Amino acid sequence: MALLLFLLLISLFIIGVPIALSLGLASAITIWHGDLSPLLIVPQQLIASVNSFPLMAIPFFILAGSLMQSGGISRRLVDFSNTLVGSMTGGLAMVAIVTSLFFAAISGSGAATTAAIGAIMIPAMLAKGYPGGYTAANQAASGALGVIIPPSIPLILYAIAANVSVGDMFIAGILPGILVTLTLLIFAYFFAKANGLAGSIEKSSWMDVLRAGRKAILAILMPVIILGGIYGGIFTPTEAAVIAVAYSFLIGFVIYREIS
Incomplete structure (x- = not known):
């Protein structure tokens, strides 16, 4: 899983995807491919990370x-x-x-x-x-x-x-x-x-x-x-x-x- 995450990040960086988006996409794809957790956690974490007064x-x-x-x-x-x-x-x-x-x-x-x-x-x-x-x-x-x-x-x-x-x-x-x-x-x-x-x-x-x-x-x-x-x-x-x-x-x- 770590190798997949690393390769995805490098690939996205090479084609010019913004860093923040690359991190999110690579993490989501790794979670989905490895069945590590329900994908619902991705939007939940996105909202939770910016839901700060x-x-x-x-x-x-x-x-x-x-x-x-x-x-x-x-x-x-x-x-x-x-x-x-x-x-x-x-x-x-x-x-x-x-x-x-x-x-x-x-x-x-x-x-x-x-x-x-x-x-x-x-x-x-x-x-x-x-x-x-x-x-x-x-x-x-x-x-x-x-x-x-x-x-x-x-x-x-x-x-x-x-x-x-x-x-x-x-x-x-x-x-x-x-x-x-x-x-x-x-x-x-x-x-x-x-x-x-x-x-x-x-x-x-x-x-x-x-x-x-x-x-x-x-x-x-x-x-x-x-x-x-x-x-x-x-x-x-x-x-x-x-x-x-x-x-x-x-x-x-x-x-x-x-x-x-």
């Missing part, structure tokens, strides 16, 4: 990230980060890192963070003279903060698989996420200093910071509401994901009016 948080956090990108939230986060670190050596790279930190704390997705912030920061960094390889690597590494900083989708998946508290996993991701962010910022500074890459703007005044912060305050408050509600026991991570979607839509559609 915590798993519902994943599509909602992804949708929240998409709404943030189209609703102008990500651009305002970039502007705010620019006033904080944009004037420093390697400022544009640091802006990408800090903005990704903010965005990751809302969307929980590394892919969404990379796409949303990279669409703005990668062209800007290339225009400023940053090497293409470093620009791509910086944004990819910054986007990966979405894997560590809560509310992280991979942490949700791990918590479900290991049967541990999602809230505890989120707490465990805070310090490593901050450490990775600081490491990226330090490397960006020394890389820019070695390559003569100055800051993108003149040093911002406190009024500039406050002005940009006022425009981005609704976006900055979002992770506070989400994580504060989870840690305060007000709602579950899944309910927090739904609130993130509603909040993102409300800001983009009603307040910023950038979602048609």
